[in-house]
Amino acid sequence: MKIGVCVKITPDTDARIKPTADGAGVDRTGIKWVVSPYDMFAIEEAIATKEKHGGEVISFTVGDDQAPAQLRASCLALGAERSVLVDDPAARATDALGIARVLAAAVKKEGVELLFAGKVAIDDDNVQVPSMVAELLGWAQVSRVVEFSVDGDTFTATRSMDGGVREVVRGKLPAVITAERGLNTPRYAKLPDIMKAKKKPIDTVDLASLGLSADDLAPAVTVSGYAAPPERPKGRILEGDLDTQVKELVRLLREEAKVI
Amino acid sequence: MSGILVFAEHEGGEFKKTAFELLGKASELASALGVEVSAVVLGDAPAAELGAFGAEKVYQVSGDFSHYTTGSYVDALAAVVQQAQPDAILAAASFAGKDAMPRLVARLGSGMGSECTELRVEGGEIVARRPLYSGKVYADVRVARKPAVFTVRPNSFPQPQPGGGAAEVVAVSSSPSTPDVELVERKEPESHDVDLTEAERIVSGGRSLKSAEEFDRVIRPLAASIGATVGASRAAVDAGYAHHSEQVGQTGKTVNPTLYVAVGISGAIQHLAGMRTSKVIVAINKDPDAPIFEHATYGIVGDLFEVCPKLQAEFEALR
DSSP states (O other), X not given: XXXXXXXXXXXXXXXXXXXXXXXXXXXXXXXXXXXOHHHHHHHHHHHHHHHHHOOEEEXXXXXXXXXXXXXXXXXXXXXXXXXEEEOOHHHHSSOHHHHHHHHHHHXXXXXOSEEEEESOOTTTOOOOHHHHHHHHHTOXXXXXXXXXXXXXXXXXXXXXXXXXXXXXXXXXSSEEEEEOTTSOOOOOOOHHHHHHHTXXXXXXXXXXGGTOOGGGGOOSEEEEEEEOOOOOOOOEEOOSSHHHHHHHHHHIIIIISOOO | OOOEEEEOOEETTEEOHHHHHHHHHHHHHHHHHTOOEEEEEEXXXXXXXXXXXXXXXXXXXXXXXXXXXXXXXXXXXXXXXXHHOOSEEEEESSHHHHHHHHHHHHHHTOEEEEEESEEEEETTEEEEEEEEGGGTEEEEEEEOSSSEEXXXXXXXXXXXXXXXXXXXXXXXXXXOOSOOOEEEEEEOOOGGGSOSTTOSEEEEEOGGGOSHHHIIIIIHHHHHHTXXXXXXXXXXXXXXXXXXXXXXXXXXXXXXXXEEEEESOOOOHHHHXXXXXXXXXXXXXXXTTOGGGGTOSEEEESOHHHHHHHHHHHHHHXX
């Protein structure tokens, strides 16, 4: 089975994100880049599924020339066979649906039957691309999966719904599965695998090779006016002995903030 | 604009709180744009009642929608969109909203803003303000193709007061065409699984709790005393004090309660990212220099093991 995994490179969770002076985006200086943490669960699940059933894991990324190092460390060294990197200026200037068109075309071209992705990329927090890819491919989809297994062309997935409800669902491949925390524990790369990953192929492709043009990727969505989060009004540190502080806190919550 | 369509979710015929929040905001936007508000209801629910919250028309798709499946929901929503031809669609950033709306957008070839916290009208179009990078920055989203789709974070808008009459209910039929999944089993939430993202009150504990036993002894009863949901910092989850589904922060849940009580949480940037939109933040921490105090509405500098039982007693006395 050919198993795909969509991977996005995002700032690390500890990164301080600041808007640029003109508000057109975020300041990229000094940011440590990583594969989005939820994508790491997706990668682990793809590799574990391959180890159980045989086949090949291919990662798919829309990115630039800093992506290969991340792909080697976080996909190839962990057990993916190959990476496909779509590096094209039009793909970097599009919106979620444009990215989905690129990924769907690349996934289709590779003949993938099962596609994993993280439930969210921790930069844009869009939660859009995997569902869009499923639609463009005409595949089934299951989001926020915490347990997954496949048997022949039938998969069983447990998804984490609102209100803590969990649902076990069954469907037929091909399908798009998004990974929630708890699905697995991502492995660490071993030194020999890191060495081996240096020789594994990263296929860098452009839009034309996927049968797409810049016009196909003309974005409908524009994002502007990046700014720091709204300032919270200055808070108050309570004073007096602990009993007084606790009583004052409860009074403030009731009478001033009116939240209890 | 020909109108704003609100996806009014319900559970067993009872509309969710977010349905009213969205209708209230949609009415405000629609009057600024000079257009109508309509709603879409999937399955059995008192659709006409949404008229009291501003919906002129309610498109109701008959069938069994009691269990969410992507295919049945997207097919039904697409059938309604085809009939209603809305210029904009508002939905909650719920499981269904987040799972179905992007797929609908891909089918319609338009665009979407996710997890918006503000919607306004500017230059004859809807502009959404939303947090990105888990709230480390905010930005405006505009969608140039119709229908523009926006999902909205729960608790972002007030509940509107009902008024006015019943809505006209338009029956829409939908036949499934999308590959779908079948439900095998539904598991009701375990205690650690209650929903943080829609919680109105949250009490969260950090690494200073020192053990899972102390977390259970101090945080859980304190939360119970004001009907709050339990949350935890990443450090507390990594240390095994709390379940991973309870984690608040950039790689956990993003929450938006009216009251967030942070107990023994220093306020790492990735934690703040997940809870900074809380309306009131209470911080309890021994360290007066903890960054959490810069974001707290009210702070108590003190030993949590002394403060929490006192606070719990005060909360219990209110009942």
